[in-house]
Amino acid sequence: MSTVRQYELVYIVPPETTEEALADLHAQIAAVTDRFGATFEKTENWGRRKLAYEIAGHREGVYVLEVINGPAAMTAELDRRLRVFDIVIRHMIVRVDEQLQIADRARTRRKESMASRRVRRGLPPEPTEQERNRRLEDSDELDGPEMGFRGGDR
Amino acid sequence: MSEFEGRGRGGRGGDKDKDDKKGGARRTFFRRRRLCKFCVEKIDYIGYRDVKLLAPFIPERGKIQPRRISGVCATHQRALQVAIKRARQIALVPYVTD
Numbered sequence: 001m002s003t004v005r006q007y008e009l010v011y012i013v014p015p016e017t018t019e020e021a022l023a024d025l026h027a028q029i030a031a032v033t034d035r036f037g038a039t040f041e042k043t044e045n046w047g048r049r050k051l052a053y054e055i056a057g058h059r060e061g062v063y064v065l066e067v068i069n070g071p072a073a074m075t076a077e078l079d080r081r082l083r084v085f086d087i088v089i090r091h092m093i094v095r096v097d098e099q100l101q102i103a104d105r106a107r108t109r110r111k112e113s114m115a116s117r118r119v120r121r122g123l124p125p126e127p128t129e130q131e132r133n134r135r136l137e138d139s140d141e142l143d144g145p146e147m148g149f150r151g152g153d154r
Numbered sequence: 155m156s157e158f159e160g161r162g163r164g165g166r167g168g169d170k171d172k173d174d175k176k177g178g179a180r181r182t183f184f185r186r187r188r189l190c191k192f193c194v195e196k197i198d199y200i201g202y203r204d205v206k207l208l209a210p211f212i213p214e215r216g217k218i219q220p221r222r223i224s225g226v227c228a229t230h231q232r233a234l235q236v237a238i239k240r241a242r243q244i245a246l247v248p249y250v251t252d
Contacts, residue, residue: 010203010244012244012245049246051245052242052245052246052247053248053249055245061245065203090245091244092240092243092244094202094240099199099233102199103198104198106198107198110196
């Protein structure tokens, strides 16, 4: 079996779409993904939103997000099927696993480097609650002079 | 001949002076802290779904703000650009606004 990747599918349906029609659409998508042995990570309905521009005469739409774990061949088929549905006014499939992995790696690397720096200074690896609060106060104080400096600069 | 050369050099010299002055003026007039928002706030993933995150980088007209203005670092500008273009595709963000 081919490699399983994570994809995000977002589609927009007209706001007047009934619950049943939405459920039906979801079932049809599920039928496609099932054929490829894909699984749904989550389904999110964002509800009615204003579109940034008019699409096929619609100014508003209901956004639905599906996070799907499946093979690459599935996206092509999904794309083809979604194009056919009249009820879907716009859809997009994006691969996300790679970017999320990169973000995750960056996060752990930063955490590790912070921990090692702290240990080198003889502190516990994790900042304590007290330190965190103090840092917040410090950054508040920084705002004042910075603003003054910017004013004087002009 | 020598006159031309002289003038040429003079012109160049003048230009150079002007440039220097301009650069100096720019530095004193428009100096601002160029900080990458994503580096400072340690945002690792710039997702297309987060309109609130993208909005500050989309000026009135709907274009993507150049990083010479926003101060975003190259790495994050690239990610931001992809995110904005995706958000445009699903009408979360406009292509153009008049």
